[in-house]
Amino acid sequence: MSDVRYTEEHEWVRLEGDIAVIGITDHAQEQLGDVVFVELPQVGTEVAKGGDAGVVESVKAASDIYAPVSGEIVEVNQALEDEPAKINQDAEGAAWFMKIKLSDTGELDGLMDDAAYKTFVEENS
Amino acid sequence: MTGADTDTLKQTPLHGLHVGLGGRMVPFAGYEMPVQYPAGIVAEHRQTRLNAGLFDVSHMGQAVLAGPNHDAICAAMERLVPGDIAGLARGRIRYTQFTNPQGGIIDDLMVTRPASEGDSGKLFLVVNASRKDIDYAWMRDNLPADIALEPVEDRALIAIQGPAAEAVLARHCPPASGLAFMSSVMADIAGIACQVSRCGYTGEDGFEISVPADQAQGLAETFLAEADVEPVGLGARDTLRLEAGLCLYGNDIDETTSPVEADLVWSIGKRRREAGGFIGEERILKEIAGGTVRRRAGLKPAGRAPAREGSEVQDKSGNEIGVVTSGGFGPTVEGPVAMGYVETASSAPGTPLDLIVRQKAVDAEVVKLPFVKPNYKR
Numbered sequence: 001m002s003d004v005r006y007t008e009e010h011e012w013v014r015l016e017g018d019i020a021v022i023g024i025t026d027h028a029q030e031q032l033g034d035v036v037f038v039e040l041p042q043v044g045t046e047v048a049k050g051g052d053a054g055v056v057e058s059v060k061a062a063s064d065i066y067a068p069v070s071g072e073i074v075e076v077n078q079a080l081e082d083e084p085a086k087i088n089q090d091a092e093g094a095a096w097f098m099k100i101k102l103s104d105t106g107e108l109d110g111l112m113d114d115a116a117y118k119t120f121v122e123e124n125s
Numbered sequence: 126m127t128g129a130d131t132d133t134l135k136q137t138p139l140h141g142l143h144v145g146l147g148g149r150m151v152p153f154a155g156y157e158m159p160v161q162y163p164a165g166i167v168a169e170h171r172q173t174r175l176n177a178g179l180f181d182v183s184h185m186g187q188a189v190l191a192g193p194n195h196d197a198i199c200a201a202m203e204r205l206v207p208g209d210i211a212g213l214a215r216g217r218i219r220y221t222q223f224t225n226p227q228g229g230i231i232d233d234l235m236v237t238r239p240a241s242e243g244d245s246g247k248l249f250l251v252v253n254a255s256r257k258d259i260d261y262a263w264m265r266d267n268l269p270a271d272i273a274l275e276p277v278e279d280r281a282l283i284a285i286q287g288p289a290a291e292a293v294l295a296r297h298c299p300p301a302s303g304l305a306f307m308s309s310v311m312a313d314i315a316g317i318a319c320q321v322s323r324c325g326y327t328g329e330d331g332f333e334i335s336v337p338a339d340q341a342q343g344l345a346e347t348f349l350a351e352a353d354v355e356p357v358g359l360g361a362r363d364t365l366r367l368e369a370g371l372c373l374y375g376n377d378i379d380e381t382t383s384p385v386e387a388d389l390v391w392s393i394g395k396r397r398r399e400a401g402g403f404i405g406e407e408r409i410l411k412e413i414a415g416g417t418v419r420r421r422a423g424l425k426p427a428g429r430a431p432a433r434e435g436s437e438v439q440d441k442s443g444n445e446i447g448v449v450t451s452g453g454f455g456p457t458v459e460g461p462v463a464m465g466y467v468e469t470a471s472s473a474p475g476t477p478l479d480l481i482v483r484q485k486a487v488d489a490e491v492v493k494l495p496f497v498k499p500n501y502k503r
Contacts, residue, residue: 033165
């Protein structure tokens with residue numbers, strides 16, 4: 001899956017045209033443990049790269065979700081708010097968090113590819 | 126979660142077992158302890174509510190107080206705690222607190238009067254891991270010279286908690302399976318001499334078993350071989366005790382909170398309330414008679430967002446009236462649960478209030494504790 005990029009905050013970004021689909025990685029869900037709450041951004045809001053774009057909480061703790069790219073939130077995965085456990089079951093598939101219409105496709109270049117992310121996880125665990 | 130300096134952490138006699146079971150080890154109260162196993166906190170919590178969970182609580186402080194006779198040891202201990210110790214029958218356990226001169230809580234603990242006549246003049250204590258050094262120093266400074274404190278360093282402590290715990294013990298230790306709640310007996314389990322106590326920290330029926338350290342792993346493996354027992358880590362221990370409305374030292378009680386504020390007056394016997402005679406009695410007896418400004422209460426957030434420790438509590442007019450001291454997700458409740466201190470005027474069950482989570486007010490109400498009906502064996 002060469003079109004998927006990763007951040008150091010353990011998010012994945014998959015490009016579909018000029019829309020970036022965003023979620024947290026399988027490694028992230030495993031580290032979090034049972035996810036019990038998700039707060040997603042409002043559709044229509046503008047987010048800046050690195051800015052707050054939601055919250056994910058496990059039994060143990062709350063973690064912020066940062067926007068990996070800048071742009072407008074065009075869709076959120078509402079089903080996660082009713083069934084947060086989906087994130088533990090399919091973090092890199094059905095349990096995507098949000099879609100952002102990119103304002104600068106160049107921002108993707110700074111993100112890691114699959115191999116680089118794997119190395120990053122190994123070095124930081 | 127990673128990168129913590131684990132070099133100075135102590136390990137319990139079950140450390141190797143935890144690692145072998147895939148436990149995720151974290152620093153806790155100076156020990157390297159499993160926060161969860163591969164099953165995860167929610168599954169481990171449900172296992173305990175529905176069947177039985179095995180917990181390593183060897184990090185807690187076990188100690189024996191030895192004095193010339195029962196009357197002397199009770200008189201000495203009753204200076205330090207407001208609980209009725211003299212009234213303990215042989216083999217009975219009491220929950221109480223060490224109180225400081227200001228009426229705050231130094232620690233909460235279990236006190237057992239040994240069942241055997243040969244142990245007359247002794248008390249067995251179990252104190253919190255995070256407080257044991259402070260407790261031991263406090264006792265040495267405040268107990269008379271004829272009372273000896275003997276920390277027990279060569280025994281592990283294993284808890285079996287849940288509705289199946291009695292059946293599990295019945296298979297391995299018939300004399301213990303019939304124990305009454307808050308009672309303790311010396312008994313052999315699989316040929317190992319253990320002290321078995323019917324108590325726990327989950328809101329479920331269960332047992333805490335003090336076992337020689339070098340035989341602890343074998344005993345734990347004997348229990349884990351049972352189909353109805355699974356290992357449970359500290360993560361689920363916390364969600365279980367929170368749903369059960371039980372205090373965690375350092376969160377819900379500390380050196381500034383009195384047992385009255387903490388809603389623990391039930392643990393202060395009638396004789397002690399009338400006669401006093403314990404450190405901190407000035408404030409505690411005054412509060413029992415005249416009430417307190419704040420009080421520990423159950424808090425149920427509406428919706429799904431957990432309100433964590435430290436969240437501000439506001440009345441519906443936006444005035445600060447308290448703080449959340451424990452909060453998270455309750456797997457049996459299937460929603461957020463919390464407890465904290467609120468102004469007494471706002472502490473009645475049903476009182477609506479707000480909890481401030483990420484700068485936003487979350488609707489909540491005061492509820493009667495516990496969140497989950499206790500399943501103790503009476």
